[in-house]
Amino acid sequence: MKCTEFLCFLICLVDAIGSRVEAKNVAVNYPGIQFSKDGKLSITVFSDLHFGEPEQAQGRRDADIKTIGVMNNVLDSEHPNMVVLNGDLVSCEWVAPENLNSLIDQIVAPLIERNLPIAATFGNHDASKTCSTRLMSEYMWTIKGTNGKKLSFTTSSVPGEPDQVGTSNYFVPVYSSSDGSKLAMLLWFFDSRGGRIYQPSGIDIPVDDWVDDAVVAWFRQTNDQLREQVGHDIPSLAFVHIPVHATLSFQQNGGRTGTNEPGLNEEEVGNQGDVCDSNGDHCNYNGADTPFMKALIDIGVMAVFSGHDHGIDWCMKWSKNLANDPANGNGINLCFNRHSGYGGYTDWKRGARQIVIEEDKLGKNELETWIRLEDGRISGHVTLNSTYGADHYPSVDKSKTFVS
Known part of the structure; x- marks a missing residue:
């Protein structure tokens, strides 16, 4: 990939935000991906893997081995261009610091075997007093494929302590299928934090x-700079582990139906900005994710993908006023992933969200998405376009997605 004016701008930007990429190497190895020759980009999203839980945590034997099976089955069915690990990779409250890297090695093994680019966000279970998301990110940054090429984009682009700004805040450029130096879209990754401060000998x-205000400011400023450089708005997707409050408002106010927004709806949404008591039994929403929601609206991302809630996997179009949220979502699509890991609560069949974007449909803000289950079946296949939310789809048969 040659060093165009835009790419040279990215070099300066990466250097300014403190990435570990050395400027002298960026012109050849700047972390980005490209639409395939057929004009498509296929992304598999694994969420809530929860590696490292002892058997007594959820009463399941060989949970990590079974989770690797889920990943292999999904990847063999989908053959994606890229994989996103969207939070709660590890149940770090059970993990000693010296054991974390070996768990990461297990998680990425199916991806290394296939030489798949990797981007991760961190979730509330990835941060504990025995696990540092910063150290996790630095270890993941070194991952290479069997072909010797660097695979991981996971990094920290916002200065500050991880308990203040998080770790997995960065973007990945996506270049045109016909021109490897032409920016076609952006993939944004955010750390919604939660969990505990890293201090192995402390309490x-x-x-x-929630996504910190400093991260929101970085998001706005970086997007403005990129837009100014290319001369137009840039289509984009966003990935963040804990969903924004608009999803709970939609659910509580009767916006979701089984035919317009097919998928599992088996629990109440747990959203950003909840402040809970010491037992986690009583939580109140404090509105702290409002700046992040407003930024998503103003920038106009096509869709936001979240995990965290294991019994939910529908998508919604935020196109009207919702209680306690910014005035209008302007048609942003908000989607939940399927719980991928055998660690963590619930016993619905595991799987992953699949996203397919066609380059020639970027101007229409349109993409296809579905859940690929561990047994190979597809659940909740929808088209996120201007009429999503009004279109009717078959309801998901929950009886076929339960693991006894």
Whole structure:
């Protein structure tokens, strides 16, 4: 990939935000991906893998081995261009610091075997007093494929302590299928934090569970700079572990139906900005994710993908006023992933969200998405376009997605 004016701008930007990429190497190895020759980009999203839980945590034997099976089955069915690990890779409250890297090695093994690019966000279970998301990110940054090429984009682009700004805040450029130097879209990754401050010899101190205002400012400024450089708005997707409050408002106010927004709806949404008591039994929403929601609206991302809630996997179009949220979502699509890991609560069949974007449909803000289950079946296949939310789809048969 040659060093165009835009790419040279990215070099300066990466250097300015403190990435570990050395400027002299960026012109050849700047972390980005490209639409395939057929004009498509296929992304598999694994969420809530929860590696490292002892058997007594959920009463399941060989949970990590079974989760690797899920990943292999999904990847063999989908053959994606890229994989996103969207939070709660590890149940770090059960993990000693010296054991974390070996768990990461297990998680990425199916991806390394296939030489798949990897981007991760961190979730509330990835941060504990025995696990540092910063150290996790630095270890993941070194991952290479069997072909010797660098695979991982996971990094920290916003200065500050991880308990203040998080770790997995960065973007990945996506270049045109016909021109490897032409920016076609952006993939944004955010750390919604939560969990505990890393201090192995200390006590448990909770961390706020929303995207920090400093990250929001970075998001706005970086997007403005990129837009100014290319001369137009850039289509984009966003990935963040804990969903924004608009999803709970939609659910509580009767916006979701089984035919317009097919998928599992088996629990109440747990959203960013909840402040809970010491037992986690009583939580109140404090509105702290409002700046992040407003930024998503103003920038106009095509869709936002979240995990965290294991019994939910529908998508919604935020196109009207919702209680306690910014005035209007302007048609942003908000989607939940399928719980992928055998660690963590619930016993619905595991799987992953699949996203397919066609380059020639970027101007229409349109994409296809579905859940690929561990047994190979597809659930909740929808088209996120201007009429999503009004279109009717077959309801998901929950009886076929339960693991006894």
